Amino acid sequence: MPRAASARKGERSRTPVAVKAAAARKAAKARGTKPAGKPNGSGRATAKTAQARTARGERRITEKTVQGHRTMASPEPAGSPSRGKYVYCIIEAGDPLRFGPIGIGAEPSDVYTVHFKNLAAVVSDAPLEVLDSTRENVLAHERVNETVMREHTVIPMSFGTIFKTRDDIVELLRSAAEAFGDVLTKMQNKLEFGLKVLWDRDQAVREVELDDDDISRLKKEISGQKGPTYFARMQYGRLIDSALQARSERYVAEVLEQLREVSVASRINKPIGDKMIMNAAFLISRDQEAAFDTKVKSIAARFDKLTFKYTGPWPPYNFVNIRLKLERA
Numbered sequence: 001m002p003r004a005a006s007a008r009k010g011e012r013s014r015t016p017v018a019v020k021a022a023a024a025r026k027a028a029k030a031r032g033t034k035p036a037g038k039p040n041g042s043g044r045a046t047a048k049t050a051q052a053r054t055a056r057g058e059r060r061i062t063e064k065t066v067q068g069h070r071t072m073a074s075p076e077p078a079g080s081p082s083r084g085k086y087v088y089c090i091i092e093a094g095d096p097l098r099f100g101p102i103g104i105g106a107e108p109s110d111v112y113t114v115h116f117k118n119l120a121a122v123v124s125d126a127p128l129e130v131l132d133s134t135r136e137n138v139l140a141h142e143r144v145n146e147t148v149m150r151e152h153t154v155i156p157m158s159f160g161t162i163f164k165t166r167d168d169i170v171e172l173l174r175s176a177a178e179a180f181g182d183v184l185t186k187m188q189n190k191l192e193f194g195l196k197v198l199w200d201r202d203q204a205v206r207e208v209e210l211d212d213d214d215i216s217r218l219k220k221e222i223s224g225q226k227g228p229t230y231f232a233r234m235q236y237g238r239l240i241d242s243a244l245q246a247r248s249e250r251y252v253a254e255v256l257e258q259l260r261e262v263s264v265a266s267r268i269n270k271p272i273g274d275k276m277i278m279n280a281a282f283l284i285s286r287d288q289e290a291a292f293d294t295k296v297k298s299i300a301a302r303f304d305k306l307t308f309k310y311t312g313p314w315p316p317y318n319f320v321n322i323r324l325k326l327e328r329a
Contacts, residue, residue, distance in 0.1 A: 084128035084162040085114070085121075085169055088144040089315065090155040092184050093120040099147055104131070104140040111144055114166055116173035119180055122148050123169065131160045145315045153188050155180060156315040183320055189286045190264060192319065193312035195296065197255065197278035199248070199305065208243040215239050248277040251306065256280070258299055262292045267318045277306075281318035289313070 086104055088111070096113055103109035103124030113120040122144065131137060141159050148154055163169050173180065209215050218239065222232045255278060256266060265283040272279060284292050300308040 082128040084164050085123045086126035087157045087161045088122045091152040094118045114169045116170050119173045121169045154315045191313035192316045193282045195280050196309040198275045198307040252278045262295050283319045
């Protein structure tokens with residue numbers, strides 16, 4: 001389970017994380033696969049990898065898109081429950097493994113592996129139906145991934161991925177063996193950490209008003225005017241927004257620069273709300289976890305006006321994007 005570590009004005013905690021997508025190459029003979037969650041996109045029957053850095057510090061490690069097919073399954077006997085195989089993640093393992101009753105369900109289901117050669121899907125039995133993304137279900141999905149990643153490199157599957165039969169999962173592993181193997185090699189002994197940085201926007205506005213002569217002068221003019229001040233206020237608002245944007249970008253750039261030396265890759269996601277100025281994920285080698293932890297605490301101590309929220313370790317959700325397109329044959 002993710003460990004908690006404190007930083008000045010910061011915290012490291014467990015929070016639900018949106019799971020990225022799952023994967024495979026063309027599975028022409030796959031029979032009866034039926035994903036129960038929303039599809040996670042589509043693409044050509046090709047696999048590609050990318051490792052690039054943007055001006056904001058974003059580096060995507062691996063992206064693969066594979067197209068497959070599905071066929072109609074035979075009708076279930078009257079009165080029999082429809083059961084499928086819920087897939088949590090893909091790992092490298094040659095021998096059958098069992099992880100105990102930690103899976104999704106009112107009574108946690110047994111979690112075990114389905115194999116093709118040295119690839120394994122971590123699965124549990126589940127109803128063959130659309131799975132509600134309740135807090136309990138999402139946490140169960142995460143719990144399995146967190147348990148497995150203690151001793152294995154994982155490719156996390158998207159929440160709600162269900163196949164009809166064991167044979168369908170074997171076909172997925174067989175047809176996508178090369179793609180899965182490539183990703184597992186790149187993600188070997190790597191973990192993801194999340195870092196959100198927040199500020200007090202009102203305090204930042206006051207600081208900008210003191211530091212910027214034009215804004216300070218315009219504010220005095222507005223407060224001293226007796227007539228309409230609409231256009232002056234519009235100009236003031238534009239100057240404030242521009243100054244806040246520039247200041248937040250400087251903060252983010254400095255944080256990214258300092259963390260780059262202890263991370264393999266970073267990805268910047270869209271901030272949420274007015275208070276958040278940075279929403280980032282970092283890919284860290286296991287042997288650099290302590291160094292990354294120390295560096296985050298050091299940065300948080302320096303920027304005492306900012307609040308740091310630090311989470312992890314997680315499977316590499318933000319750095320492995322494998323999309324599975326299933327089509328009716």
